[in-house]
Amino acid sequence: MSEQIKGPLDLEREVLKRQLCTSCGACVGICPYIKVIKDRVVIIEPCGITEGKCYDICPRTGTNLGALEQMVFGKPVEELALGSLISIEMAQAKDGKVRSAGQYGGLVSALSMYATKTGDVDSFLLTKPFGKDFMPGSVLVNSAPEVLNCARSNYIASPTLAGMNQALKKGKDRLGVVGTPCQVLALRKMQASRFDGIAEKVGLTIGLFCTWALSYRELFQYLKGKLDPALITRLDIPPPPANTLTITTETTEIEIPLDDIREFIKPTCRVCYDMTAELADISVGMVEGIEDWNTLIVRTERGKKFVQKAKKAGVIGTEPLEKARLDHLRDASLQKKKRAVAEITGRTKDVKDLLYLRLRDEVLKELLPKA
Numbered sequence: 001m002s003e004q005i006k007g008p009l010d011l012e013r014e015v016l017k018r019q020l021c022t023s024c025g026a027c028v029g030i031c032p033y034i035k036v037i038k039d040r041v042v043i044i045e046p047c048g049i050t051e052g053k054c055y056d057i058c059p060r061t062g063t064n065l066g067a068l069e070q071m072v073f074g075k076p077v078e079e080l081a082l083g084s085l086i087s088i089e090m091a092q093a094k095d096g097k098v099r100s101a102g103q104y105g106g107l108v109s110a111l112s113m114y115a116t117k118t119g120d121v122d123s124f125l126l127t128k129p130f131g132k133d134f135m136p137g138s139v140l141v142n143s144a145p146e147v148l149n150c151a152r153s154n155y156i157a158s159p160t161l162a163g164m165n166q167a168l169k170k171g172k173d174r175l176g177v178v179g180t181p182c183q184v185l186a187l188r189k190m191q192a193s194r195f196d197g198i199a200e201k202v203g204l205t206i207g208l209f210c211t212w213a214l215s216y217r218e219l220f221q222y223l224k225g226k227l228d229p230a231l232i233t234r235l236d237i238p239p240p241p242a243n244t245l246t247i248t249t250e251t252t253e254i255e256i257p258l259d260d261i262r263e264f265i266k267p268t269c270r271v272c273y274d275m276t277a278e279l280a281d282i283s284v285g286m287v288e289g290i291e292d293w294n295t296l297i298v299r300t301e302r303g304k305k306f307v308q309k310a311k312k313a314g315v316i317g318t319e320p321l322e323k324a325r326l327d328h329l330r331d332a333s334l335q336k337k338k339r340a341v342a343e344i345t346g347r348t349k350d351v352k353d354l355l356y357l358r359l360r361d362e363v364l365k366e367l368l369p370k371a
């Protein structure tokens with residue numbers, strides 16, 4: 001789906017060496033020469049192919065967002081800040097056990113559990129947030145306990161789509177996927193790729209809001225000086241003005257100033273354009289200041305049907321999202337786009353070279369600082 005298809009050497013030069021890799025995992029497992037160690041993706045040997053799927057599906061190679069939006073929604077995006085949407089409201093899992101296991105309202109867990117129960121998907125690809133040595137990793141689940149085992153958020157970038165490649169290779173049909181916006185973008189590029197239509201077997205995509213993710217090695221080293229990262233059971237970033245990361249273990253809770261860990265943010269997150277997973281069927285994030293609710297954006301007809309069914313079955317409950325909160329979300333999302341464009345043009349010194357982003361002129365004009 002990249003406008004020009006190149007090969008793994010180009011992927012290495014244009015993405016990996018420029019620190020643009022998001023560690024989404026999409027290129028891992030589709031050829032024997034690309035490996036991932038924790039969240040670091042490496043090409044262990046150049047294969048000599050000049051046109052490769054790895055380049056085509058990467059979310060940081062030239063990406064025509066308009067074409068992907070057309071593929072997913074059948075029309076151009078109407079709203080710049082939040083993308084195409086059918087509805088936006090607050091939602092939470094009705095089951096208190098799911099809510100308390102989840103990061104906020106447990107909505108993602110409730111929806112993934114329900115999808116496997118109804119047969120809307122055969123399995124869901126989730127990310128177990130705290131695996132060996134505190135590293136998140138993908139898990140294929142099809143039962144409620146397995147879903148709950150993956151509840152909560154780790155803010156380390158996880159190569160989750162490597163697990164999807166593995167599952168699809170094994171012939172898994174009708175998969176659901178939960179991922180960050182860059183993972184959803186890679187997934188859509190796979191579905192649009194001319195190489196093969198294997199990701200077409202993905203039936204339902206739930207995107208997570210995301211402002212940034214952290215690099216494993218740096219964060220792990222930093223935390224090791226304070227506690228045993230293997231004992232962490234929850235991470236949270238309370239709303240401003242807190243400006244902290246709260247870390248919970250089985251025995252203690254500590255707070256770390258966000259300013260201490262900002263240097264561990266993956267460099268590619270600074271050029272990331274999407275906060276709310278605009279290409280997902282359903283997007284889910286927090287509601288600032290309300291702990292046990294989520295923001296739910298329904299974007300596609302598939303997402304709408306599924307959410308309506310879950311509501312009717314009493315699996316999730318919804319409430320209107322206050323206008324002030326919606327305005328705040330719109331603003332945060334728009335600011336992320338503006339920051340990304342400013343960072344990119346600061347690097348390239350050319351408003352016509354947006355690295356991986358291909359934006360329509362009128363969209364770019366909205367995002368550049370007013371003269």
Ligand SMILES: Cc1cc2nc3c(=O)[nH]c(=O)nc-3n(C[C@H](O)[C@H](O)[C@H](O)COP(=O)(O)OP(=O)(O)OC[C@H]3O[C@@H](n4cnc5c(N)ncnc54)[C@H](O)[C@@H]3O)c2cc1C
Nearest residue numbers: 102103104105106107108109126127152154210211285286
């Ligand atoms: C890196 C990252 C940054 C985020 N930044 C924001 C933000 O800026 N604003 C905001 O509103 N929300 C953000 N979120 C989303 C938020 O943390 C919750 O995941 C979301 O609101 C769903 O809440 P829930 O109660 O439904 O979660 P749960 O029901 O607990 O489900 C959470 C799901 O997250 C998945 N997950 C956990 N860790 C990862 C990971 N590292 N990579 C991919 N998937 C993972 C698991 O598969 C799990 O199913 C971020 C999440 C991640 C992973």
Ligand code: SF4
Nearest residue numbers: 021022024025027058
């Ligand atoms: S496909 Fe994903 S993991 Fe592979 S190089 Fe691109 S961003 Fe990194």
Ligand code: SF4
Nearest residue numbers: 182210212213269272
């Ligand atoms: S900020 Fe963007 S690139 Fe970074 S993890 Fe989130 S979605 Fe991926």
